[in-house]
Amino acid sequence: MYYTVLELTQENVEGGRNLKNAKGKFVDLDTKKLDREKIDELDEYIDSLEDQKGSLIHILHKGQSLFGYLPENLQIYISRKIDIPAAKVNGVVSFYSFFTQEPRGKHTISICMGTACFVNGSDKIFNELKRELNVENNKMTEDGLFTLKDIRCVGACGLAPVVMVDDQVYGHVKVSDVSEIIKKYREED
Amino acid sequence: MSNYKAHIMICSGTSCKASESENILEAFREEIEGHDGKFKVLKTGCFGFCAQGPIVKIYPDNVYYVKVKPEDVKEIVEKHLIKGEKVERLLYEDPKDRVKLVVHDEMEFYQKQYRIALRNCGFINPENIEEYIAFSGYEALGKVLTEMTPQDVVKIVKDSGLRGRGGGGFLTGLKWELAMKSPGTEKYIICNADEGDPGAFMDRSILEGDPHSVLEAMAIGGYAIGANKGIFYIRAEYPLAIERLKIAIRQAENEGLLGKNIFNSGFDFTIEIKLGAGAFVCGEETALIHSMEGLRGEPTKKPPFPSESGYKGMPTSVNNVETYANICPIILKGSKWFSSIGAENSKGTKVFALAGKVNNVGLVEVPMGTTLREIIFEIGGGITDGKKFKAVQTGGPSGGVITEADLDTPIDYESLKAIGSMMGSGGMIVMDEDNDMVEIAKFYLDFTQDESCGKCTPCRIGTKRMYEILERLTNLEGDMDDLQKLKDLGNMIKDTALCGLGQTAPNPVLSTMRYFPQEYEAYAKREKTKSYRIDAEKCIGCTACIRVCPVNCITGKVKEAHIIDESACIACGACFTACKFGAIIKP
Incomplete structure (x- = not known):
């Protein structure tokens, strides 16, 4: 990810508009905007660690479980807290598929793209999910209700193909089942 | 066990859990409440027969019920436990002669299997250390610490012929010997539980079903190489396995089987868990070590090997979960016993995650030298819906396809390599006549190019270009020249990539091109x-x-x-x- 530093006018800094990423999105680096309570919990966790720098991945796991994702200002916060360059933190965040820098929808719909599911047609179900939700992989729907995500093998190969909505597993899914599954969650809201 | 009239064992592996085994467990607890503790409900690890899950087993009658639903619980309790009659409709039916089978040993799925690594899976409660101890648990560690020198341990493992089960096939005893001989006061022993091959779940099932067998073996390995610290590197995607490991470590520490001065031998050993975060390349040992240090999981050139300079620059041995699961039986029964099982240069057994278009999806452990035909058509019960077999992929994204012509090849490290595939970690995906091999190759390449860490050019750019060519072909925009380019590029990446991931990434494409050239040509000539x-x-x-x-x-x-x-x-x-x-x- 490349960043463009914008002019440091007072307006830009206060509006959190001091950086633009490669996709043209403004990036807010203001760590003061992070939820104080969650930060306190994160601090407590970090302080309890013996080898803080070597535990960066564990700290990021904790951060993601608290905030739901790892926004840029949180990465900056962690980098300052354990004294590692922010570029290194971002390098680790972007390296591992488990970490996400984008907010997630209320429900995460995961489609298993493990081989057992693939040979049983999970790519077709994936396409149908994209069509039905009108969203690309790893993105949130406009209404903020769903995030669609392809995942590697849940290990329920006996039920292939498998779709997971949050922790609920749906096995032997057919293309025609997709709208039915999504409908259930839409109606709940 | 004698206090109870019957034990009800419920599979609580991930696959069965996904199909309501938790609710079944609850239903049993409620149903047996009024029976003065005559019956006991237990969670066990994976029975292996995932296609028939959720599975409930009743001891001591040894009755095996399949595809159980929470609403069936009442009938099992009233009919089987109280009246002693079997619930016929929930018994497994032999697909060939339609006979209902009661005991699992009679099923073709289990008949050809030989369980060493999975010995306790499905028999003990993985969350209870006493049950593990009752099945000779921690005896091997006791024997090692009180009767053997580190050299003895290395010798017995070396003599047994045990080779790394993560895919590489390096002699485990030799790996330990190198780490043992490396000078250094601080050494580490690591368990690689970053099972990244999509469609493989052997390691997870062992950790979920029998975590202590791996912990005990790590302590033995630690004693052999001179490490007082063991580290578990496990995928964050395996929450249940992580939970069971934590429980197991805590119990072992409470019993004094981990910690200071184990068995009064003066040997200290502790185990720590480190989480991965989803990167296939972290299965490579140098990448895994970097990831444990909190860095990007990028591999480095070998030498230096981890046995000289690994975690924190100290001598380190990295072994796979299934490899560890074989250690305790070798210590207790001897290297001769182990080396009597299996094939010429591949001793013992191998666990495979059999999945795809096969009737009996599940976990199977067979002696090395068993043929693929036996696994797919006897244990696996053949192809689903009576379709025709087309190919089987072993070795996951690093392996290749094997066709009908090679089905009688005995499974061992060398013979699989000779037919263009590899042993790999144990994923075995069966494909039928409906599967498009070009699409399958594209699927694997999509996976590896996505997982490529980006450090070396052949893998980073080469796999991307290969993927683009495949994309062009399947969009019917390619031509015959593309096939030659694909082959050249594939062979070049094989020769020049830095680590195992890159060197093996072109395998699925090259092997499908070798066995199914007509399918590639159909795309290239735009006949599709x-x-x-x-x-x-x-x-x-x-x-x-x-x-x-x-x-x-x-x-x-x-x-x-x-x-x-x-x-x-x-x-x-x-x-x-x-x-x-x-x-x-x-x-």
Whole structure:
């Protein structure tokens, strides 16, 4: 990810508009905007660690479980807290598929793209999910209700193909089942 | 066990849990409440027969119920536990002669299996250390610490011929010997539980079903190489396995089987868990070590090998979960016993995660030297829906396909390599006549190019270019030249990539090109179409396809041949499955 530093006018800094990423999105680096309570919990966790720098991945796991994702200002916060360059933190965040820098929808719909599911047609179900939700992989729907995500093998190969909505597993899914599954969650809201 | 009239064992592996085994457990607890503790309900690890899950086993009758639902619980309790009659409808039915089988040993799925690594899975409660101890648990560690020197341990493991089960096939005893001989006061022993091959779940099932067997073996390995610290590197995607490991470590510490001065031998050993975060390349040992240090999981050049300079620059031995699961039986029964099982240069057994288009999806452990045909057609019960076998992929994204002609090849490290595939970690995906091999190759390449860490050029750019060529072919925009480019590029990446991931990434493409050239040519010559079509001669106009089409692109009246609008078709295949008259032509 490349960043463009914008002019440091007072307006830009206060509006959190001091950086633009490669996709043209403004990036807010203001760590003061992070939820104080969650930060306190994160601090407590970090302080309890013996080898803080070597535990960066564990700290990021904790951060993601608290905030739901790892926004840029949180990465900056962690980098300052354990004294590692922010570029290194971002390098680790972007390296591992488990970490996400984008907010997630209320429900995460995961489609298993493990081989057992693939040979049983999970790519077709994936396409149908994209069509039905009108969203690309790893993105949130406009209404903020769903995030669609392809995942590697849940290990329920006996039920292939498998779709997971949050922790609920749906096995032997057919293309025609997709709208039915999504409908259930839409109606709940 | 004698206090109870019967034990009810419920599989609580991930696959069975996904199909309500927790609710079944709860239902049993409620149902047996009024029976003065005559019965006991237990969670166990994976029985292996995932296709038939959730599975409930009743001891001491040894009755094996399959596809149990929470609403069946009442009947099992009232009929089986109280009246002593079997619930016929929940017994496994032999698909060949339609006979109901009571005991699992009679099933073809289990008959050819030989369980060493999975010895306790499905027999003990993984969350209870006492049950592990009752099955000779921690005896091997006791024997090692009180009667053997580190040299003895290395010798027995070396003599047994045990080779790394993560895929590489390096002699485990030799790895330990190198780490033992490396000078250094601080050493580490690591368990690689970053099972990244999509469609493989052997290691997870061992950790979920028998975590102590791995912990004990790590302590033995630590003693052998001179490490006082063991580290577990496990994927964050395996929450249940992580939870069970934490419980197991805590219990072992409470019993004094981990910690300071174990068995009064003066040997200290502790185990720590480190989480991965989803990166396939972290299965490579140097990448894994970097990831444990909190860095990007990028591999480095070997030498230096981890046995000289590994975690924190100290001598380190990295071994796989299944490898560890073999250690304790070797210590207790001896290297001769182990080396008497298996094939010439591949001793012991191997666990495979059998999945895909096969009837008995599940976990199987067979002696090395068993043939693929035996695994797929006897243990696996053949291909689903009576379809024709096309190929089997071993070694996951690093391996290749094996066709009908090579099905009688005995499984061992060398013979699989000779036919263009590899042992790998144990994923075994069966494909039938409906599977498009070019699409399969594209699937694997999509995986490896996505997982490529980006450090070396051949892998980073090469796999991307290969993927683009495949994309061009499947979009019917390629030509015959592309096939040659694909081959050249593949061989170049094999020769020049830095680590195992890159060096093996082209394998699925090269092996499918070798065995199914006609499928590649059909794309290159643009003989394929993108959409499904209807054979007007065969179509009787039943409207079955119209009803299932998710994009409503099929039109036609009853009793008249239907037509698919090729521009709107998303090639989902729903019509193909729905048609009973073979009138749908595949792209």
